[in-house]
Amino acid sequence: MPFALHGPTLSLRIPTEDDAEELLRLASDPEVTRWFSWGPYTDVAQPRRFLAGLPEERLLGFKLDLLAVHHEHGPAGITGLYEFSVRDRRCVCGTWFGRDFWGTGANRESKALLQHLAFELLGMQRFGSYSNPVNERSTKALLGVGLRHEGILRGYHRHGDDFLDVNIFGLLREQWERSPLRAEFAGAITVDGSPPPTFVADQ
Incomplete structure (x- = not known):
C-alpha cells in the first residue's frame, strides 16, 4: 500500500509525475514562491523535473517531499522533511501552499501530520524549520504550531x-x-503503508 498520512481535511502522499500540471497551477503565482530560491513555475517541464528527482532523494535519504491534498479541493501544495541526520534523529520541515489555501488551516493540519511522521513514525528527536525574518506570516505560522524561535x-x-x-x-x-x-489531532491521524526505510531511525 502506498505510504500516506490522513488528517480530518488533508492527506499527505508521495507525489507522482501525474501531479505536474497541478503543481504548475499552484506555484505559477509569484507570491507563492517569493521566499524560495526557485520559481515561480512558468512551464510544466519545471515541476516535472522536480518530480523526477524525488525518487532518488528518497532512496538516498536526502529529502521526503509529500503532496498535500485537500479532501474536498484537491492538491494544495508540497510539504516535507529534509536535512536529515538519522544518527542524531533530527530533520527540518519545509512547506508551500497555493494561495487559495492560505489562512484555511491547511498549513496547521499539515504540520500536525508532519510532526506525527517525524516523531511517531521516523523516531526523530528534533523537528526544525526556518523562516525569513521579513516573512512574518511564515514566522507566526511556525510559532503557532509549537516550534520555538532559537x-x-x-x-x-x-x-x-x-x-x-x-x-x-x-x-x-x-x-x-x-x-x-x-492533542488537537489526537486520534484523527491515520497512516497507510510505511515511510521509506531510509529515513527511519533505529529504535
Whole structure:
C-alpha cells in the first residue's frame, strides 16, 4: 500500500509525475514562491523535473517531499522533511501552499501530520524549520504550531545574488508529546503503508 498520512481535511502522499500540471497551477503565482530560491513555475517541464528527482532523494535519504491534498479541493501544495541526520534523529520541515489555501488551516493540519511522521513514525528527536525574518506570516505560522524561535543564522540562505538571514526554529520530542497541536489531532491521524526505510531511525 502506498505510504500516506490522513488528517480530518488533508492527506499527505508521495507525489507522482501525474501531479505536474497541478503543481504548475499552484506555484505559477509569484507570491507563492517569493521566499524560495526557485520559481515561480512558468512551464510544466519545471515541476516535472522536480518530480523526477524525488525518487532518488528518497532512496538516498536526502529529502521526503509529500503532496498535500485537500479532501474536498484537491492538491494544495508540497510539504516535507529534509536535512536529515538519522544518527542524531533530527530533520527540518519545509512547506508551500497555493494561495487559495492560505489562512484555511491547511498549513496547521499539515504540520500536525508532519510532526506525527517525524516523531511517531521516523523516531526523530528534533523537528526544525526556518523562516525569513521579513516573512512574518511564515514566522507566526511556525510559532503557532509549537516550534520555538532559537535564533538567527546570518547569511544562511542564498536567494539569487543575495545571502539572507534566516530564523531558526526547533521542536523537541518531549515538547511535542505535550503540545496543544498533538492533542488537537489526537486520534484523527491515520497512516497507510510505511515511510521509506531510509529515513527511519533505529529504535
